[in-house]
Amino acid sequence: MSLRGEKDKMSSILPRGLGKKIRRILERLLPFRWLDVLDQFRVQTRLLFSRTLLLMVAALFAFFTWGTVEQGTFREKDAYGFLMLQSIALAILLHMNLWETEREGRTFELLMMRIPGRHRMIWFKLRVSLFWILVLSLPFFVGYMWFVNIPVYRGLVYLFFCMSLALFVALVTCVVASFVHISLATGIITTIFIWIMAVFFMAFRPPKREYYEIFIEPFIEDTGKFKAATALIVNRSILFFLIAFLYSWFYERLRKTEKWIL
Amino acid sequence: MNYQSFLSIEHLRKVYQDGKVALHDFSWELGNGVFGLLGPNGAGKSTLLEILSLNLMPTSGRISWKGRDIEKYPNSFRRILGYLPQNYGFYPELKAMQILEYLGRLSGLHGKALHRRVDEVLEIVKLTEVCKRKIKGFSGGMLQRLAIAQSLLHQPEILVVDEPTTGLDPGERVAFRNLLFDLGHMCVVFLSTHIVKDVEFSCHLMTILYSGMQQYTGVPVDFVRRVEGRVYEIVIPFSGLEQFSKDHHVIAIHEDGQDVKVRYIVSEVRPGLPGSVPMKANLEDAYVDFIREQEEEEEHVPAG
Numbered sequence: 001m002s003l004r005g006e007k008d009k010m011s012s013i014l015p016r017g018l019g020k021k022i023r024r025i026l027e028r029l030l031p032f033r034w035l036d037v038l039d040q041f042r043v044q045t046r047l048l049f050s051r052t053l054l055l056m057v058a059a060l061f062a063f064f065t066w067g068t069v070e071q072g073t074f075r076e077k078d079a080y081g082f083l084m085l086q087s088i089a090l091a092i093l094l095h096m097n098l099w100e101t102e103r104e105g106r107t108f109e110l111l112m113m114r115i116p117g118r119h120r121m122i123w124f125k126l127r128v129s130l131f132w133i134l135v136l137s138l139p140f141f142v143g144y145m146w147f148v149n150i151p152v153y154r155g156l157v158y159l160f161f162c163m164s165l166a167l168f169v170a171l172v173t174c175v176v177a178s179f180v181h182i183s184l185a186t187g188i189i190t191t192i193f194i195w196i197m198a199v200f201f202m203a204f205r206p207p208k209r210e211y212y213e214i215f216i217e218p219f220i221e222d223t224g225k226f227k228a229a230t231a232l233i234v235n236r237s238i239l240f241f242l243i244a245f246l247y248s249w250f251y252e253r254l255r256k257t258e259k260w261i262l
Numbered sequence: 263m264n265y266q267s268f269l270s271i272e273h274l275r276k277v278y279q280d281g282k283v284a285l286h287d288f289s290w291e292l293g294n295g296v297f298g299l300l301g302p303n304g305a306g307k308s309t310l311l312e313i314l315s316l317n318l319m320p321t322s323g324r325i326s327w328k329g330r331d332i333e334k335y336p337n338s339f340r341r342i343l344g345y346l347p348q349n350y351g352f353y354p355e356l357k358a359m360q361i362l363e364y365l366g367r368l369s370g371l372h373g374k375a376l377h378r379r380v381d382e383v384l385e386i387v388k389l390t391e392v393c394k395r396k397i398k399g400f401s402g403g404m405l406q407r408l409a410i411a412q413s414l415l416h417q418p419e420i421l422v423v424d425e426p427t428t429g430l431d432p433g434e435r436v437a438f439r440n441l442l443f444d445l446g447h448m449c450v451v452f453l454s455t456h457i458v459k460d461v462e463f464s465c466h467l468m469t470i471l472y473s474g475m476q477q478y479t480g481v482p483v484d485f486v487r488r489v490e491g492r493v494y495e496i497v498i499p500f501s502g503l504e505q506f507s508k509d510h511h512v513i514a515i516h517e518d519g520q521d522v523k524v525r526y527i528v529s530e531v532r533p534g535l536p537g538s539v540p541m542k543a544n545l546e547d548a549y550v551d552f553i554r555e556q557e558e559e560e561e562h563v564p565a566g
Contacts, residue, residue: 021444027373032372032373035367035373036367036368036374037370039363039364039367040364040367040368041358043360044352045365046353046355046356047353059562105351105352105353106347106349106350106351107350107351107352107353108349109315109317109347109350110345110347110350110365110412111317112317112366113340113343113345114340114365114368114369115368116336116337116340117337138435253309
């Protein structure tokens, strides 16, 4: 049998027209609104994960797994450091090319014609990338919770802190992307920016930093108890204020669409 | 041509951040039919179309659709607007049908109505047979037809098309013009191009932009009258072509054995050179002559 024939045989493991059948069933079961979101989600996911990006994400997984085993990360503090780092890395990776795919693919105008309002446009793109940050982060969180014996509630607190930081980094990446227009350069600039911030807090240890350090750890290392509630609330409020600021900045950048299109 | 005006553009002006004035003072009233916007590259055509499609904001001026300012009601205008940008793109890994369904859903179509409309537009642009092929395998003409299909998905009342026939072969170009002409019976078609024949064969009215300024607005036939009686054709030896081109306004050159057949315009209505044959003027003659006049005027404007 020819190779082509074998290939055909192999590809026939899945019943023909299965995709179509599933789609018909979904169309019968789900409301239109859900179907629309699913379809948009499917297309945007395909755009988000280019082969290069998939390799980078795989490399990230390999690096953190190797790092954990090599370092013998048995303490929560170390685990949190790793989780924070991988959330930042994922946020940069998944956002450095997010808008560039549309700009470079010259599909931006086609979308702008159909998605009324810039808030919706931003949400349309970000919901997919943020979803994937969460999904790709979960194996790390679950893995560390099992490996380092972190209780579920503490794991969820770490998840909240890491994801809010990832949202901040994602928006920084979007703002940088709106100026730079080259994905790799966007990634490098954002990494340097976040690295400078981290180094600043580590090197200078400014006073009262638990109120404003965005990389803060939520628990006291020795006792394992929550840090002062006021400090944590103020800290996250400041972070969310920064996120809102970055969002409005990005929104304004998007308003000046001539910079994106021309 | 008598038509009811739907789209009204009043004193539109666009100045970019770097101070470049892309559009000076553009006004036009449009109803159903095909309206051509002619102009050389960099004349401001794409800027005007980006403003019309709400992707750019004008510096001043107003656009209204059936009396309603589109800047105040951008979303309702988007619902009736079909836009085919000059530099559009598609996701190459998707199939033609998938991209149309994706964009159709974004345009507010769902379920059976969506599938029916996708089938209809595929039929209109004659892509039904290849609708399950990936877009990355499409030719330039097929991509262009797919682009027009996406702009028709939501049955627009105004269709804005930017340089739609660039890169198409002659057959595809004619088919495309005919398609636009047919669409002109159902909606306002705003066609921007630098290909004169597209305007000549499909437009009811035209306007010419040059350096951001609106230079002429009217019926193509009237514009042709400006060169009537001034277009000639002459056969000259190839060796004399260079000198001839310096002395006369040459429109077109064709090889004719050892000689060349030259189409040229004289500056005023008078007999041509001995041996010249008077020719019926067309829009291309008038347009080329007009652009050359503009360029000469620009050259004579003192610097500073």
